[in-house]
Amino acid sequence: ITGAPVEKWTSGTTPKELNLAPGTYVFHEEAAPEGLLKVTDITFKVNYDGTVTVTNIGEKDAKGESNTVVTDGAKITITDKTDDLPRKITFSKVNLGGDEVEGAEVEIYKGDTITGAPVEKWTSGTTPKELDLAPGTYVFHEEAAPEGLLKVTDITFKVNYDGTVTVTNIGEKDAKGEMNTVVTDGAKITITDKTDDLPRKITFSKVNLGGDEVEGAEVEIYKGDTITGAPVEKWTSGTTPKELNLAPGTYVFHEEAAPEGLLKVTDITFKVNYDGTVTVTNIGEKDAKGESNTVVTDG
Known part of the structure; x- marks a missing residue:
C-alpha cells in the first residue's frame, strides 16, 4: 500500500460497488467498527472477465487467525471478526491513606450480576493486580475485607474496546451508609476500603x-490504654448488665466508686475486636486486699 488509494469509503448497511480496471489491488481496512477486529491487507485481482480472485489472503490478524474472505464472481466478501481480545486492566485496592492493602478477597464476575463462577479471583497484596479482561461488563465483588477495613459493595464496570475502564454502577451504600470510593484512570481502577x-x-x-x-458502682470507660481526658462512656450500675456500643480498639474500664460494702476494682484494659468479641489485655494492678481483679469474658 504505497501512494494514494484509488478508492476509499466508510462501510454502510449495503455492499459497496466500485468500477475497477483489470489488475492487482490491495484491500486495506484502515479502521474497524468498535467491537470488531480489522482484517490485515488482502491482495486481489480483477480479471478480464469481470470476476475477482484473491491472490494473497493476508497476514494473520490480531487473534493469530487467518482472514475470512470469500469471492463469488465479481463479489468479494470480507468478514470482520468480533474483538474479544483481552485488555490489561489494573486493580488497586487501597486504604484511606492510599496504601495498597493486603488480604482483601476479591472476585470478578462477567456480566452485571454475581452469578455462576467468577472469571478471576485473588487476595490483594502490596502491589496492584493486573488482569487480562475482554471488552464487556463485569462486577467487582469483595468477598472479605482485611481486618480493620470495611468491604465495599459490588461495583459494576465496563472494559472498553480502547482498553480503558469505566464504572457503570458505583454500588449500594456500604455498612457506614456511605458510597464506595472508586477512581478510574485509563486502564486502572482504584477502590478504597474504609476504616472499620x-x-x-x-x-x-x-x-x-x-x-x-x-x-451503685460508678463506672467510666476511657479510649486508649490510660485514663486521660474525658471518658467515652460513664454510668452507675444497676440490677441489669450495661450494654454499650464501642468501636474496635483499646479501652480502660475504670471504677470511680464502688457500692458501699464492696471494694472497687483497679483499672482494667480491654480490647474490642473486629469480630465483636472482647479481650482483656491487662487485668490491672492488685486491689486494696492485694488480690488480682476477677474478670471473665464471654464473646
Whole structure:
C-alpha cells in the first residue's frame, strides 16, 4: 500500500460497488467498527472477465487467525471478526491513606450480576493486580475485607474496546451508609476500603461474689490504654448488665466508686475486636486486699 488509494469509503448497511480496471489491488481496512477486529491487507485481482480472485489472503490478524474472505464472481466478501481480545486492566485496592492493602478477597464476575463462577479471583497484596479482561461488563465483588477495613459493595464496570475502564454502577451504600470510593484512570481502577470503626455491642456485668448484679458502682470507660481526658462512656450500675456500643480498639474500664460494702476494682484494659468479641489485655494492678481483679469474658 504505497501512494494514494484509488478508492476509499466508510462501510454502510449495503455492499459497496466500485468500477475497477483489470489488475492487482490491495484491500486495506484502515479502521474497524468498535467491537470488531480489522482484517490485515488482502491482495486481489480483477480479471478480464469481470470476476475477482484473491491472490494473497493476508497476514494473520490480531487473534493469530487467518482472514475470512470469500469471492463469488465479481463479489468479494470480507468478514470482520468480533474483538474479544483481552485488555490489561489494573486493580488497586487501597486504604484511606492510599496504601495498597493486603488480604482483601476479591472476585470478578462477567456480566452485571454475581452469578455462576467468577472469571478471576485473588487476595490483594502490596502491589496492584493486573488482569487480562475482554471488552464487556463485569462486577467487582469483595468477598472479605482485611481486618480493620470495611468491604465495599459490588461495583459494576465496563472494559472498553480502547482498553480503558469505566464504572457503570458505583454500588449500594456500604455498612457506614456511605458510597464506595472508586477512581478510574485509563486502564486502572482504584477502590478504597474504609476504616472499620463501626461500633460493636459490648455488655458489661458488674457482680458480687455471689454472681448478682450490684447497684451503685460508678463506672467510666476511657479510649486508649490510660485514663486521660474525658471518658467515652460513664454510668452507675444497676440490677441489669450495661450494654454499650464501642468501636474496635483499646479501652480502660475504670471504677470511680464502688457500692458501699464492696471494694472497687483497679483499672482494667480491654480490647474490642473486629469480630465483636472482647479481650482483656491487662487485668490491672492488685486491689486494696492485694488480690488480682476477677474478670471473665464471654464473646
